[in-house]
Amino acid sequence: MKLLLDGGNSRIKWLWWDTQTWETPGILVHGGRTDPDLPDRLHAALEQRLPEAVWVVEVLGEDFRHTCHTLCQQRGWPAPRFLVPDPAPHGICSDYLEPARLGVDRYAAMVGARALGYDAAVIVDCGTAVTLDLLMPEGRHHGGLILPGLGLMRRSLGQAPGVAGAIGGRDDQVAALCTADAVASGTLQGLAAAITHLGQRLLAQATTSPVPPVKLLTGGDATCLYPLLDHHWVMEPHLVFRGLAHMADHH
Numbered sequence: 686m687k688l689l690l691d692g693g694n695s696r697i698k699w700l701w702w703d704t705q706t707w708e709t710p711g712i713l714v715h716g717g718r719t720d721p722d723l724p725d726r727l728h729a730a731l732e733q734r735l736p737e738a739v740w741v742v743e744v745l746g747e748d749f750r751h752t753c754h755t756l757c758q759q760r761g762w763p764a765p766r767f768l769v770p771d772p773a774p775h776g777i778c779s780d781y782l783e784p785a786r787l788g789v790d791r792y793a794a795m796v797g798a799r800a801l802g803y804d805a806a807v808i809v810d811c812g813t814a815v816t817l818d819l820l821m822p823e824g825r826h827h828g829g830l831i832l833p834g835l836g837l838m839r840r841s842l843g844q845a846p847g848v849a850g851a852i853g854g855r856d857d858q859v860a861a862l863c864t865a866d867a868v869a870s871g872t873l874q875g876l877a878a879a880i881t882h883l884g885q886r887l888l889a890q891a892t893t894s895p896v897p898p899v900k901l902l903t904g905g906d907a908t909c910l911y912p913l914l915d916h917h918w919v920m921e922p923h924l925v926f927r928g929l930a931h932m933a934d935h936h
Contacts, residue, residue: 688736689929690753690765692743693790694813695836696905697727700923701734702930710926724752731756739765740933742793742925766936768793768929775932779826788816790925791829795820797927798901805894807887808924809880811904813837817880819887821894830883835906838872856909876906877913 691698697713713730715723739757743749753765770777770784770792777795781787790810798806798820808818811834818829833841842848847864854865856874861867884900891898900917902910903924911920921927 686734686736687738687740687930687933688731688734688762689926689933690739690741690743691790691925691929692741692745692749692753693905694744696812697723698926699731700926700930701732701736702926702933704930704934707923707926710923723749724755727752728756728759733760736762738763738933738936740768740929741765742768742789742929744788744790766933768932775928775935776824777820777826778824780828781826787826791816791818793928793932794818794903794924795824795826795928796931797921797924797929799824800927800931801921801924803899803901805891805896805898806901807884807891807898808901808903809884809907810924811835811876811880811902811906811910815876815880815904815906817883817887819890819898821891821898822896827890829887832876832879832883835872835876835909838876839868842868842872873909874913877910880910881914 686701686703689700689702698710700710701708739762741753757765768789770787770789775796779787794808794810798808804822806820810816813834815832815834816829819827821827843852851864851868854869856869858866858870861870888898899919901921902918903921
């Protein structure tokens with residue numbers, strides 16, 4: 686089996702993949718790239734199996750890469766392979782002004798979409814940040830948008846005068862009657878409205894596509910946002926892992 690690792694800004698997820706079976710991903714919530722306990726916690730969380738390969742998509746930087754190398758070395762595992770947004774082997778060619786600066790998680794999600802048969806798509810990944818990307822036929826990435834994710838919005842508001850401490854409210858209110866409910870409901874519904882509006886604007890850029898783009902939703906907060914979106918959205922909860930698995934299988 687192959688071990689797939691997704692090192693995100695607030696969570697590390699991993700999944701064991703044998704080309705046929707998806708296991709439930711493991712999840713480790715962490716305190717960011719400067720979390721001093723991250724190496725020990727990851728070492729304790731990962732199962733003692735022997736993978737035939739270790740593939741990593743990460744946005745945490747050099748310290749996390751070092752953690753992965755050290756962990757693999759200590760366990761006698763193969764050296765980790767880190768995803769690089771290279772268009773040649775996987776068919777994604779970005780119109781980014783500096784393609785090498787495209788987030789590898791966004792790149793993996795687009796590879797995953799194509800691996801699942803979506804030739805054109807608006808891909809929304811709902812994590813610490815929310816990313817929206819327009820994928821056109823033949824793997825052409827026409828760019829995208831980035832905005833704060835749900836947790837980031839709430840933490841930012843929680844530091845504002847008059848709002849501090851207003852956490853844990855209900856998120857299903859339209860006219861909330863307390864600050865905690867107003868924050869929880871406003872951030873969730875506001876983010877859903879932003880995704881709806883910006884998704885439509887990206888679709889409007891795809892007039893030259895021979896097939897209409899599918900609207901795909903993925904990421905940690907996709908489950909709570911999905912019910913607030915129209916029925917044309919398709920939930921693909923493990924799109925980054927789908928892309929990473931495709932690259933691991935076709936390396």
